[in-house]
Amino acid sequence: MSKLYGVPQNHRVILEELGEIEDQLEAETSQQLTGSNYFFYYGTVVFNGAGIKNTYTQMILGVVNFGTTFGLYVTEHFGRRKSLITWGIWIFVCFMVFASVGHFSLNVHDFPQKPGAGKAMVVFACLLIT
Secondary structure (H helix, E strand, C coil), rough: HHHHCCCCCCCCHHHHHHHHHHHHHHHHHHHCCCCCHHHHHHHHHHHCCCCCCCCCCCHHHHHHHHHHHHHHHHHHHHHHHHHHHHHHHHHHHHHHHHHHHHHHHCCCCCCHHHHHHHHHHHHHHHHHHH
């Protein structure tokens, strides 16, 4: 960062930014498990960008997230290794479909032209969180 800003390593700007990074890292370390926090932080922006002007998407994601906390039972029943491998593959597939629909099918210049793409993105965001 000191090279980027062109200041010494102990400069006030560098120390402040390092402090912010450490605070953010500490806050996220206790929450982030699967990458689904992205949807909780930026879900409204993402879904607005997908042409869905519905404020209930965050509530839907919250309900889905709450409902899937019972997945801890599945982990205890089938074991951690099998569960982690299965959920890792599931998350990968959901992210790839979400990204592919957003990149190839969504018309960012005229959302109403393809409303199904935005709805598919919401569905796969919910499936990702499961």
